[in-house]
Structure formats: C-alpha cells, structure tokens
Amino acid sequence: MEKSKKHYKLYKSGKLWITAAIAVGMFSVTSVTAQASSSANAMTAGQPTQRVVPTQQVDTKSQLIDNKPAENVNTSDQSVDDTKLNQSVDEAKKANVAVTEDNKAAKTTEIQGTESADASAQVTAAQASDKADYAQQITDLNVAKEKEVAYEKAVNTGKKDNIDGKTQIATSSNTQALKLDKSKPVDESTPTGNIQPTDVYPGSDEKASPNMASSTKVWEYSGNQVIGATITKNWAKAGTIAIRDSSGQIVEKSVDLNETFHDFQVQNGNWSDTSDYHDQGIPKVTISSNAVDNVEMWNVNWQTTFWFTYSGTKQIVPISKLTGSNDDPKFYFLSASISGSLYTGAKNPTQWEDGNWQPNEREYVQTNDASTVVIQPNSTVGLETLAQNGVVTNLPHGMGYTQTGAVYPKTDDDDPDVYALQEGVSFADFNTDKPTLYLGAVPIEKSARWWHSNHNMNSDELAFVQKPKATYHKATISHTQVPIVTINEKINYVDEFENPIHTVYDTNNATNKKFVTITRTTADGNQYQETWVATGEVANPNIVRTTTKDVNTGKDVIDEVITNTGWTIADAGVFPAVRNPIITGYHVIKTTDAAQDLNETTNQTVTNAEPNQLREITVIYVHNNEKAIVSYIDDNTGKTLETKELIGKYGTTDQYRTAGTIKNYEDKGYVLNTDNPTAADNYPRDGITYDQDGVIQSFEVHLKHTSETISPSHPKTPGDAINPN
Incomplete structure (x- = not known):
C-alpha cells in the first residue's frame, strides 16, 4: 500500500492573499470510546466493562492539533552536508555572478517513522537525492563563473558614453521584450492621414521595391504632397510583448504596431538632371502591409513616432x-539599417554611366527618447556630426548614428536580423511610451549628384548575450521517530476462587493490534493527527512529506507518501470473537466481556489510547451442581423411614454426607444392614461421591432394628430428631 496526496497552501502575493484550487483526499475514520478492563476481582464483584462500540464518522481534518511532538518522540536532523555548496556559492559571487538563493526550489523532506534514522530507507533515499542535487548545483555555479568571464568581455566591448548623452554598448544583458511575427503578418487596412495614396499595388508588382516583395499590398505616396503630410499605419497583431502581470509573473500579450510618419523634408543636394532619371528627386513614400519590412522612403528626411497597443483593448x-x-524583458526597437556608400564616379555627369556611378548617400537615425544605443562590435555604425552647409537634416544637434564604412552589403537588406546584429542601430531605455525617431540621409559628397532610398526594417533579434544568473537552494531532511503502540488481548479462565482452570488465551505478534499516530498537513497549512492500525507481521511504516515551491506560483506543494503495506487508516482495531473453552464438569457463570456473552468473548474494539496496551478479560467457571436422592429403608418392615434430596458438586469427595443421619438411626437401635445383597455398594457411612455429570442418582441406605438397642427415652416417631444430613 502506498498512499499519496498533493495540495497547495495559501500563499501571499504582494498585498493580496491568493487561494489556489485545492483537491485534497479526505479520510473518514471511526471515532470510538473505550473503557479499560477492571481487575479479575472487580469482575467477580459484578463490575463488567462497558462495551466499546463505534459512534460516528468524523472528518480527520477537524482533529487539528498543536504542532508539538509527543514526549516519547525523538527528532533528528539527517540533512546532507552543504559545505561544498556554500563554498561554490561564495566563489561564484566573488566572480561577479548574480547569485541568489532560490527559495522556490528549496526542498524540505520530513520523515515520520517507527525506525531509527539510521535504519530508515526513506532517509537514505532522501539523502542520496539531495546529494545529487547539490552536486548538480555546484556544477551549474562553476559553469556560471565561466560564462561570467565571457559576459563581462562582451558587455564592456566598445562601451562608452557618447556626446549625445547615450550610453553605447555592444550588447545587452537582457532578452528582448518584443517578438515580431516572423511569418510577416499581413494587415491590409489602409493607412490614415491628411493625404491619399497615389497608387496601391501588391508587393509582387514590378512597380514595387524588391524589399517589399513579401507584401500583399503596398500604398505609395509621391510628389510634393508628401511634404507636410502625416500618415499613420496600424499593423494588427504584429507580435507579442513580454511583461510582468499584477502577480509578478512574466506573460506574453499580443500587440499591434502603430507608426505615424510626419515632418517630411526634401533632401537637398540631390541630382537635378532629369533628362534620363527625372523621378529621382521626387519625394516618395511606400508603406507595406507587413510589419517587418514596413516602409521605404525616397529623397526625404522624416520623423517616425511609434507605439504599441494591446490587441483588443488598444x-x-x-x-x-x-x-x-537580469532575466526581465527589455524593450528595443530597430529603426533601420544604416547604409552608406562613397561616390566613386565622375563629378556632375550628365547621364547615367555604368561603372562610374555609386550611390552617394549616408543614412542616419537619432532619437531624444532613449538613453541607450546598442551597436554590435562588428558594425561600422557610429555617431557623427552630419550637419553641413547647404545640407538639410532633421537631426537633433546635427548628430546621428550613421554608416561610417565604405561599402554596405546591400544583399542583406531583406534580412532584418542582419540589420539588427551587423549593420543596424537599436535604442533601449525609452523615456516615453511613444518615442520619435529622426531618419533620413545626407550626401557623402554634396557636390556630387545622388539619389536616396531608406529601407526601414524592424527586428526583435536584439538579445545578444545574457548575463549569467545562478541560483542555489538548500534541502532539509528531518526524521521523527514515532512509537508503535502494540495492544494485546488476554483472556483468563478461572473458577470462582480465581484459580486458573484452563490455558490463558493470549495474542502474539501475528494477532495483536499495532497503532501508529502520525501528523499530516491540510491544504491551509494546519496539522492534524491521523491514526493507522495494522494486524500481524507488517513492515514498519513511514510517512515521507516533501515540500517544494511551485516555480510558477510560489505556492507550497506538499507531497505526502505513506510507505509499507498492511496499515490502514482507523481510530480503532477489533479483536475477533473467541469461543469459551468447554471444561468438563464446569460451566461459565460470569465474564468481563462487555457484551456479557457467556458463550464467547465477543469482538473487542481497541484504540491506541488503551492503558498499559493490554485488553484483559476474565471468564469465571463453577462446578456443575449434582443431585442425589437418598432413601433410608427399614429392612425389618420394608418401609422407607425417610427420603432426603442432597446437593453437591462434581469431583469432590464426601460432599454429599450421610453419616449424621445414619448416626441418628443407630442411636435409636438401628444398624446398617450389611446383609442386603442389593445394596452391596450402597453403604456409605461418611458420604457419597458421584462420578457422573448432571445425572440425578438414587441411593438406598438399608437399616435393621434391634429392640435391645432402643432407648426407652427415644422418641417413638422415626426421624423426629434426625440430623438434617
């Protein structure tokens, strides 16, 4: 038999008490009352015990007790040595690893059993489990120390304070809160604003930029109407945001991406010869139906204000x-890849010439609404002052993050993750929920012709390295030795003088009742006692209670297992009925059995509260009564002088006495007639002994009268003064 139950305790989160759904197995047991046996003398005096009977079913949960061990219970600590674990914790902390004690993972094993701690298999198993757990924790702490070295190197590579007030880092110790849907979610709702699209077409159309090939719809705005325009696009369910909810747990919620494009400026310094490429100086804005590669701008500088709303509630x-x-989410947003390429062709050519033309552009991005900028170590993006005479920018203080290298690999424009990890710039630690980004481009050589497009892409691949986080927890094992209460039944068989007349009936180790009272715990943390009873040669019981913390809720999870077979939950045990033995010549006249049954000792209900752990019963026997009819015969006349009824007991000598009566007749001149052949065996002078059980027997005493022996003063009526025997 192995019984187990799990339940949750009440726990506190913040200022709120939270109760989880609880399913606890409830046991119903029989509550009994018992009265101990009195002594054999008291039984003989007519004071039998009250019969012990079940009363009512009660819920063991109601039997709440104070958590106080019994006086005869020994408790010992059998926990695993944590010296090496403590040493590893100290070493990891000195190595700058973020080490915390995880109380949620702490484990407490409480073992109640009848064996000593040294002999308990459950203690040995718990120690082995905790020892292996400690060894794994030590390994994890050592690994965290190694990772910390790599983390410190990564997080400090290129770390500096820029003149725009932002801290520049090469990586971050936090995961990204934003997860954009990499399936490129489609939202074909039309952008809103103060101008209307000049054209709408699918991303597969030849008019669309290759960067928008995955879009199902593209909205194009072109011409001078763009200058001064405000355009807002919503991408529903663009991704998820990881946040902490009111209970402190990190959860993911679906979000919509919203962007407003505004404050457009015409870039000056563009190539103005329109003989072949007359569109190159015209402002153009294209917006995609997907939220990843979402916009592309031509020949303009602009501002983007973005924000996220929870899907549904907005x-x-x-x-x-x-x-x-540490492991909390952090929000980043990739504004765009920052591309640029030096102009290597002729100055002011009049037409397009293959081989002597390269884009003469330097894209940039900046914001006043973030305090941290993330740029990968292998990126050629940096902060520069881009203000030049005759060059229009919308940069705050003329400084922006831009491509400083000679060539940008255009083939990577369709991969937003490359934008983020190689040639992009990302902002973090925003000070507003609706930040504004300043975007655009300037010519690298303002005297050379140029045209420009800025492909704006978003990415969530911005968790570059995670600061090692190490936790440890302790395990506790306690062993409580509880006694087994053994109750025996003894039945004494005696006569009315308390002399034993039969072998005593006594239980042995295979037939007695064994009780163990253990302490269990309810769902709300209260404790109650539970009684278990067993009969026969059964294994020693143990209750093993392991308490851990639910890693998600922080609630106590208690797992209780009672091991070994032959034990059942009960307040009482019952000794079976025992038939009274048959003793020849005796019968039962009294018993201390509560039921007062003279044929048997009936079922005896016992509890662990029995005094002296012995239920003793006495059965009293007496001799069967014997009856004899004795007739005194006058052989001279053949008449019966008198008849007497005598009572005696089986097995005794000279119990039924006749000597006194015979003496009375002899005093009157009678003598025993020894010549009567029919009464050869019936001449008892001192008494008669009987050898049959419960049979009425008749006896005759024959007398003869001799006149010379009659006293003149003797009464004439026979038997007038005869002795009553």
Missing part, C-alpha cells in the same frame, strides 16, 4: 517601463 503598452533587470 491600451498603449508602457514600453518606457520595460527597462529590464
């Missing part, structure tokens, strides 16, 4: 609060 996501700490 409530703005507080990205300014997603600063992150």
Whole structure:
C-alpha cells in the first residue's frame, strides 16, 4: 500500500492573499470510546466493562492539533552536508555572478517513522537525492563563473558614453521584450492621414521595391504632397510583448504596431538632371502591409513616432517601463539599417554611366527618447556630426548614428536580423511610451549628384548575450521517530476462587493490534493527527512529506507518501470473537466481556489510547451442581423411614454426607444392614461421591432394628430428631 496526496497552501502575493484550487483526499475514520478492563476481582464483584462500540464518522481534518511532538518522540536532523555548496556559492559571487538563493526550489523532506534514522530507507533515499542535487548545483555555479568571464568581455566591448548623452554598448544583458511575427503578418487596412495614396499595388508588382516583395499590398505616396503630410499605419497583431502581470509573473500579450510618419523634408543636394532619371528627386513614400519590412522612403528626411497597443483593448503598452533587470524583458526597437556608400564616379555627369556611378548617400537615425544605443562590435555604425552647409537634416544637434564604412552589403537588406546584429542601430531605455525617431540621409559628397532610398526594417533579434544568473537552494531532511503502540488481548479462565482452570488465551505478534499516530498537513497549512492500525507481521511504516515551491506560483506543494503495506487508516482495531473453552464438569457463570456473552468473548474494539496496551478479560467457571436422592429403608418392615434430596458438586469427595443421619438411626437401635445383597455398594457411612455429570442418582441406605438397642427415652416417631444430613 502506498498512499499519496498533493495540495497547495495559501500563499501571499504582494498585498493580496491568493487561494489556489485545492483537491485534497479526505479520510473518514471511526471515532470510538473505550473503557479499560477492571481487575479479575472487580469482575467477580459484578463490575463488567462497558462495551466499546463505534459512534460516528468524523472528518480527520477537524482533529487539528498543536504542532508539538509527543514526549516519547525523538527528532533528528539527517540533512546532507552543504559545505561544498556554500563554498561554490561564495566563489561564484566573488566572480561577479548574480547569485541568489532560490527559495522556490528549496526542498524540505520530513520523515515520520517507527525506525531509527539510521535504519530508515526513506532517509537514505532522501539523502542520496539531495546529494545529487547539490552536486548538480555546484556544477551549474562553476559553469556560471565561466560564462561570467565571457559576459563581462562582451558587455564592456566598445562601451562608452557618447556626446549625445547615450550610453553605447555592444550588447545587452537582457532578452528582448518584443517578438515580431516572423511569418510577416499581413494587415491590409489602409493607412490614415491628411493625404491619399497615389497608387496601391501588391508587393509582387514590378512597380514595387524588391524589399517589399513579401507584401500583399503596398500604398505609395509621391510628389510634393508628401511634404507636410502625416500618415499613420496600424499593423494588427504584429507580435507579442513580454511583461510582468499584477502577480509578478512574466506573460506574453499580443500587440499591434502603430507608426505615424510626419515632418517630411526634401533632401537637398540631390541630382537635378532629369533628362534620363527625372523621378529621382521626387519625394516618395511606400508603406507595406507587413510589419517587418514596413516602409521605404525616397529623397526625404522624416520623423517616425511609434507605439504599441494591446490587441483588443488598444491600451498603449508602457514600453518606457520595460527597462529590464537580469532575466526581465527589455524593450528595443530597430529603426533601420544604416547604409552608406562613397561616390566613386565622375563629378556632375550628365547621364547615367555604368561603372562610374555609386550611390552617394549616408543614412542616419537619432532619437531624444532613449538613453541607450546598442551597436554590435562588428558594425561600422557610429555617431557623427552630419550637419553641413547647404545640407538639410532633421537631426537633433546635427548628430546621428550613421554608416561610417565604405561599402554596405546591400544583399542583406531583406534580412532584418542582419540589420539588427551587423549593420543596424537599436535604442533601449525609452523615456516615453511613444518615442520619435529622426531618419533620413545626407550626401557623402554634396557636390556630387545622388539619389536616396531608406529601407526601414524592424527586428526583435536584439538579445545578444545574457548575463549569467545562478541560483542555489538548500534541502532539509528531518526524521521523527514515532512509537508503535502494540495492544494485546488476554483472556483468563478461572473458577470462582480465581484459580486458573484452563490455558490463558493470549495474542502474539501475528494477532495483536499495532497503532501508529502520525501528523499530516491540510491544504491551509494546519496539522492534524491521523491514526493507522495494522494486524500481524507488517513492515514498519513511514510517512515521507516533501515540500517544494511551485516555480510558477510560489505556492507550497506538499507531497505526502505513506510507505509499507498492511496499515490502514482507523481510530480503532477489533479483536475477533473467541469461543469459551468447554471444561468438563464446569460451566461459565460470569465474564468481563462487555457484551456479557457467556458463550464467547465477543469482538473487542481497541484504540491506541488503551492503558498499559493490554485488553484483559476474565471468564469465571463453577462446578456443575449434582443431585442425589437418598432413601433410608427399614429392612425389618420394608418401609422407607425417610427420603432426603442432597446437593453437591462434581469431583469432590464426601460432599454429599450421610453419616449424621445414619448416626441418628443407630442411636435409636438401628444398624446398617450389611446383609442386603442389593445394596452391596450402597453403604456409605461418611458420604457419597458421584462420578457422573448432571445425572440425578438414587441411593438406598438399608437399616435393621434391634429392640435391645432402643432407648426407652427415644422418641417413638422415626426421624423426629434426625440430623438434617
């Protein structure tokens, strides 16, 4: 038999008490009352015990007790040595690893059993489990130390304070809160604004930029109407945001991406010869139906204000609060890849000439609404002052993050993750929930002709390295030795003088009752006692209670297992009925059996509260009564002088006495007639002994009268003064 139950305790989260759904196995047991046997003398005096009977079914949960061990219970600590674990924790902390004690993972094993701690297999098993757990924790701490070295190197590579007030880092210790849907979710809702699209077509159309080939729809705005325009696009269910909810747990929620494009400026310094490529100086804005490669701008500088709303409620996501700490989410947003390429062709050519023309552009991005900029170590993006005479920018203080290398690999423009990890710039630690980005491009050589497009892509691949986080937890094992209460039944068989007349009936180790009272725990943390009873040669019981913390809820999870077979939950045990033995010549006249049954000792209900752990019963026997009819015969006349009825007991000598009566007749002149052949065996002078059980027997005493022996003063009527025997 192995019984187990799991339940959750009440726990506190913040200022709220939270109760989880609980399913606890409830046991119903029989509550009994018992009265101990009195002594054999008291039984003989007519004071039998009260019969012990079941009363009612009760819920063991109601039997709440104070958590106080019994006086005869020994408790010992059998926990595993944690010296090496403590040493590893100290070493990891000195190595700057973020080490915390994880109380949620702590484990407490409480073992209640009848064996000593040294002999308990459950203690040995718990120690082995905890020892292996400690060894794994030590390994994890050592690995964290190695990872910390790599982390420190990565997080400090290129770390500096820029003159625009932002801290530039090469990596981040936090995961990205934003996850964009990499299946490129489609939202074909038309952008809103103060101008209308000049054209609408699918991304597969030849008019579409290759960067928007995955779009199902593209909205194009072109011409001077773009200058001064405001255009807003919503991408529903663009991805998910990881946040902490009110209970402190990190959860993911679906979000919509919203962007407003505004404050467009015509870039000056563009190539103005329109003989072949007359469209190159015309402002153009294209917006995609997907949220990843979402916009492309031509010949303009502009501003983008973006924000996220929870799908359904449209409530703005507080990205300014997603600063992150260790494993908490942190919010980043990739504005665009920052591309640029030096002009290598002729000065002011009049037409397009293959081989002597290269884009003469330097894209940039900047914001006032973030305090951290993330740029990968292998990126050629940096902060520069881009203000030049005769060159229009919308950069705050003329400084922006831009491509400083000679050549940007255009083949990677369709991969937003490359934008983020190689040639992109990302902002973090926003101070508003609706940040504004300043984007555009300037010519590298303003005297040379140029045209420009800025492909704006978004990515969530911005968790570059995670700061090692190590946790440890302790395990506790305690062993409580509880006693087994053994109750025996003894039945004494005696006569009315308390002399034993039969072998005593006594239980042995295979027939007695064994009780163990253990302490269990309810779902709300209260404790109650539970009684288990067994009969026969059964294994020693143990209750093993392991308490851990649910890693998701922080609630106590208690797993209780009672091991070994032959034990059942009960307040009482019952000794079976025992038939009274048959003793020849005796019968039962009294018993201390509560049922007062003279044929048997009936079922005896016992509890662990029995005094002296012995249920003793006495059965009292007496001799069967014997009856004899004795007739005194006058052989002279053949008449019966008198008849007497005598009572005696089987097996005794001279119990039924006749000597006194015979003496009375002899005093009157009678003598025993020894010549009567029919009464050869019936001449008892001192008494008669009987050898049959319960049979009425008749006896005759024959007398003869001799006149010379009659006293003149003797009464004439026979038997007048005869002795009553």
